[in-house]
Amino acid sequence: MREKWEKPEAILFDMDGTLFQTETLLIPVHERLFDRLRQDGLFEGDTPSVEIMLSSLGMLLAHIWERVMPGAGAEVHKRADDLLLELEIEGLRRGEGELYAGVRETLEALSGMGIRLFVASNGLPEYVKEIVEVKGLSPYIEESYTAGEYQTATKADLVRLLLDKHNIRHAWMVGDRSSDVEAGHANGLKVVGCAYAGFGKEDELANADRTIASLNELELWLTGDE
Template identity: 55%
Template sequence: MSIKLERPEAVIFDLDGTLFQAETLMIPSYYAAFDHMREEGTYQGETPPVERLIGGLGMLLSDIWERVLPGGSKELHHRVNELLLKYQQELLDKGEGVLYPGVPEMLQRLKNEGIRLFIASNGMENYVKSVVKYKGIDSYFEGLYSAGEYNTPSKVELVRLLMETEGVQGGWMVGDRSSDVEAGLKNGLKVVGCRYAEFGKENELEGSDVVITDIRQLPDYLPE
């Protein structure tokens, strides 16, 4: 590994598409939510293509639902989101949902180096906390920050809030979407772009300091 980044005080991770294979919960929950709405009469018609949801992962929820159901009412967007979370929670309770290979070992390695670890996600509070807890990685993190809990308008603001609250002066932002790159750069962090979830566009990670194709590569960028 020829490139080495400055040793980070902290590493801030995105969740979906970075640590967690979100589609392993999202896709079955998505279809279950639309089936539910048809049964209760709050939605008629075909289920929108699931690709709209997958392509929007990492965005703010309001933007995701506008993408999935353009022109839909706020009530409809709220209901499908509520049901999606319900079915995701049920799947998590059953042990469903998959971390990317090597995530716990990678987090342990960073922790052993004395690096502070955090999550900053555009997801809902209960979803973020449940995934981290049920997948057994909660003990690695000092703080879990979500747009759902803090009602932040962008990932930039969420990361800024995290850094101010936790007293983080610098470090790495690790994520798979352009919003993660922007959040890192605008908050003075080095950016590690993750290109393995295949949610984003070709130029999604433009501006990253380095790009990895497997989360297990992350510790390789630590200085000797």
């Protein structure tokens, strides 16, 4: 029998691979981005595999470009930053990109229990907030925190800032990458690992306190229906 967890004051969610099915937006955007870089004369050759990009999700953007375009300089990485954001926002506003099944319903249920809900993401602030807005999550998400907005060096620092700002003492961290596990534990939080995205390594969530195969399991735990 699983250990019963006390209802948290707040739940902090990662975005990519946790609430948002990133590949449904990133795969078409990835191809467009490298087409634009080639048009700008900043990139030559074949488009790097999108799998490298997907496996890097959860990292800071600067580290992602080091993996995707290791030989490119700061100018190229900066242009890629700008293009990625521009193309992702365009795609979201066209209706591209999908939430995981049951996300909106689960957030509504958790919010209805009086649990405060936040996003803590290494993504760009405009991108994360656009997802929250266009995908109908703004009634449930109290605030979104991103490394890009607060210039935090690690996810643990971002989570600490969020907790301190809102005077939260008892929370869960929910995410799909080892950086989410580390950020939660560094701040004394219970960590729920999302095992449904499949972007990371096999042992990515080995140190999570629990893992889930779909987000609605959170509601089931809290209502005693699991």
